[in-house]
Amino acid sequence: MNTDTLDRCPISYTLDHVGDRWSLLILRDMLFGGKRHYDEFAASPEGISTNILASRLKQLEAGGMISKRQYQENRRRYVYLPTDKALDLLPMIIEMIQWGARHDPHTGAPPEVTAAIRKDPAGFAATVREKFSSQ
Amino acid sequence: MNTDTLDRCPISYTLDHVGDRWSLLILRDMLFGGKRHYDEFAASPEGISTNILASRLKQLEAGGMISKRQYQENRRRYVYLPTDKALDLLPMIIEMIQWGARHDPHTGAPPEVTAAIRKDPAGFAATVREKFSSQ
DNA sequence: TCCTTTACTTTTGAATTGCAAGTAAAATCA
């Protein structure tokens, strides 16, 4: 992580925030999977171990990508939500989806999703964004 | 790396190819920095160590992202070039540049580059692409 | 009061990384 060095390449900066496999998968589950709680992220199909999940959540929060809040009035439960900074990543993530769907001969990307993205990528991003606009 | 499992999420597939910091920095230097030789990549500002560089080049080649060819007639020198698959990543990388330039208060992204990208991102990608169309 | 849920932390061995040095073959130089 080069956050304070003389290295100010925008690609490098982006990688410092989401250049780790698990960080992006957490964001994916948050943005597209409707996941908001620790145990929901822990149940990702890729099988993240809980120590890594905890460290990545902390890292994402430190990088201003997600916020951690109490779930409803007093309780020992938390909600993780994307910040605007994370939502601004949607165009990049959508390009990732398109690239993966295009180049993986066995892609499992739902055709209706890839079709919607192809037709109107910005509109697709806006739709996802709206789901978090109230928070 | 999940290349053969039941996990066929397009984001996950993309991460299997470039979800590592160094892979993407090599691609960056190749696409935008005009680098083609081993020792040029080894001299990246981020300081990749040579064992990691060698393993990443091998990995990128195995993933169909780059090709390794002999440099000119007989010689012990190689040229690394992006494949079409890698060039198809340009839209994603361009989104990374925009995100990084936008969110890093101390970004070193050249204003003329970010301006050109903002004005016509697809055109910018096409310009980069053309440089490799002859190979 | 005991059990469960939730969000972690800890432990341990394995894998990966970073750093430095070494190597091998071809090309260039003297």
Next chain:
DNA sequence: TGATTTTACTTGCAATTCAAAAGTAAAGGA
């Protein structure tokens, strides 16, 4: 032609990170 340099790596080793499994602590619910 022999010596040096260039190029593309490999090797060794300590340190960090990771995965897997188990443990923990506080709050809620039965």
